Amino acid sequence: MPFRNDFLDIIISGAGPAGCSASMFLSKNGIKHTLIEKAVFPRDKICGDALSGKVISILKSFDVQTANELSANQELFNPCKGVVFVSPNNTKLSIPFKLEYKAEDKAPGFVSKRINFDNFLFNKTESPFCHRLQNCELTGIEKLENGLKITTTTDKISSTINTKLLIAADGSRSIAAKQLGGILIDKNHYSGGIRTYYSGVKNLHKEGYIELIFLKNYQPGYFWIFPLPNGNANVGAGMLSNEISKQRVDLKKMMIDTIKTHPEISKRFEEAVLEDSIKGWGLPLGSKKRKISGNNFILCGDAASLIDPFTGEGIAPAMISGKIAAEVAKRAIEADNYSSNFLSQYDKELYTKTWNETRLSYMLQKLTRWPWLFNFVVGKAARNPELQKMITSMFDSVDLRKQFTNPMFYLRLLFK
Numbered sequence: 121m122p123f124r125n126d127f128l129d130i131i132i133s134g135a136g137p138a139g140c141s142a143s144m145f146l147s148k149n150g151i152k153h154t155l156i157e158k159a160v161f162p163r164d165k166i167c168g169d170a171l172s173g174k175v176i177s178i179l180k181s182f183d184v185q186t187a188n189e190l191s192a193n194q195e196l197f198n199p200c201k202g203v204v205f206v207s208p209n210n211t212k213l214s215i216p217f218k219l220e221y222k223a224e225d226k227a228p229g230f231v232s233k234r235i236n237f238d239n240f241l242f243n244k245t246e247s248p249f250c251h252r253l254q255n256c257e258l259t260g261i262e263k264l265e266n267g268l269k270i271t272t273t274t275d276k277i278s279s280t281i282n283t284k285l286l287i288a289a290d291g292s293r294s295i296a297a298k299q300l301g302g303i304l305i306d307k308n309h310y311s312g313g314i315r316t317y318y319s320g321v322k323n324l325h326k327e328g329y330i331e332l333i334f335l336k337n338y339q340p341g342y343f344w345i346f347p348l349p350n351g352n353a354n355v356g357a358g359m360l361s362n363e364i365s366k367q368r369v370d371l372k373k374m375m376i377d378t379i380k381t382h383p384e385i386s387k388r389f390e391e392a393v394l395e396d397s398i399k400g401w402g403l404p405l406g407s408k409k410r411k412i413s414g415n416n417f418i419l420c421g422d423a424a425s426l427i428d429p430f431t432g433e434g435i436a437p438a439m440i441s442g443k444i445a446a447e448v449a450k451r452a453i454e455a456d457n458y459s460s461n462f463l464s465q466y467d468k469e470l471y472t473k474t475w476n477e478t479r480l481s482y483m484l485q486k487l488t489r490w491p492w493l494f495n496f497v498v499g500k501a502a503r504n505p506e507l508q509k510m511i512t513s514m515f516d517s518v519d520l521r522k523q524f525t526n527p528m529f530y531l532r533l534l535f536k
């Protein structure tokens with residue numbers, strides 16, 4: 121294995137959004153590191169493919185030009201200006217991400233097949249400070265007194281190396297999360313998701329709005345249609361894992377039934393062509409705080425269970441965690457301290473940035489268990505432009521969004 125000795129103090133495992141972000145920000149600070157990835161790019165990842173404004177903000181903080189490349193390439197990145205919520209009784213509420221768009225405004229979000237977006241990010245990790253190894257799987261970890269002994273495997277041939285710091289960004293099935301962090305699947309804080317691609321779905325939103333369709337049998341969770349470039353769509357469904365088990369739901373079968381028999385949805389799929397098989401993957405939700413660092417390791421992205429429990433958004437949290445991991449790694453190098461105590465500043469900084477919003481999303485996830493309440497709010501808002509404006513503002517402000525968890529909000533709605 122062609123490892124380079126002067127790049128081994130920091131190793132990142134996994135080159136998804138979390139690992140690539142950690143690598144990009146380490147390189148930006150001139151810090152040498154090795155990035156290992158078991159796949160070879162371009163590689164696919166099962167996902168809804170929706171990139172929020174937060175992704176663009178992180179890219180901007182890396183380099184404005186990088187963020188602009190997304191809006192400049194509509195062949196790969198479909199601009200998305202808002203979201204349509206559909207309540208269980210089929211009322212639609214369209215919410216733009218911004219109160220008013222000027223003609224020159226770029227879309228705040230995008231939908232892009234992960235095979236393209238992840239390849240775009242991986243290309244951004246190319247740097248004199250990053251030694252990249254693809255087809256290189258992390259297969260073993262052993263704790264040493266002052267570091268970790270890492271086993272990697274390429275084409276069935278294994279080698280071992282020592283590192284001072286492992287930034288583990290190896291996704292929802294992370295070995296590091298299990299072996300070092302002791303993080304196991306908790307079905308109350310984990311969702312199952314499936315997705316496929318279609319062409320020819322009718323009535324996709326002209327401004328790329330993503331559609332979150334909260335059907336009664338998917339609670340807590342939803343069926344989605346997200347418009348991709350060239351008139352294609354990412355179609356999928358996700359649901360909390362303990363409900364999937366309790367109700368013995370076959371998510372794939374339920375999604376096909378929805379597409380075939382739902383009075384409105386089936387019409388939109390009359391001429392649609394399935395362009396891929398239906399594939400499933402897990403979503404480790406951030407609705408429970410975990411210890412996500414320890415002696416000589418930091419967990420990022422899905423390895424740290426950071427996905428928004430209401431929307432299923434995981435790309436932005438993964439990138440935020442990668443960026444913070446790079447900042448903490450820089451400090452660890454300066455202090456020559458990779459202890460659990462020192463690295464716990466990562467947990468603190470990450471949760472300070474994300475926890476309020478995640479906790480609120482967890483409350484919203486719980487609210488969707490009451491379909492009548494969802495019907496009521498969406499119904500009222502669909503008829504009331506003022507309320508629509510207020511909900512649009514709520515997208516920008518976590519404090520405003522908190523109103524959703526205040527009973528007075530619903531009482532006031534009665535009189536609107």
Ligand SMILES: Cc1cc2nc3c(=O)[nH]c(=O)nc-3n(C[C@H](O)[C@H](O)[C@H](O)COP(=O)(O)OP(=O)(O)OC[C@H]3O[C@@H](n4cnc5c(N)ncnc54)[C@H](O)[C@@H]3O)c2cc1C
Pocket residue numbers: 133134135136137138139156157158159165166167168169170171172256257258259289290291292293294295312313314315356358400401402403420421422423427432433434435436438
């Ligand atoms: C069905 C579904 C729909 C979703 N929809 C959305 C959405 O629309 N928007 C959104 O923001 N989020 C969505 N998510 C969540 C999102 O996909 C994840 O949160 C996000 O990919 C996490 O990024 P990551 O870098 O942590 O992990 P990943 O993207 O999983 O990347 C991990 C990387 O590590 C590599 N790897 C794994 N094991 C090893 C190993 N042992 N050694 C070396 N490399 C390894 C993998 O090959 C991969 O490249 C969805 C998830 C699912 C399952």
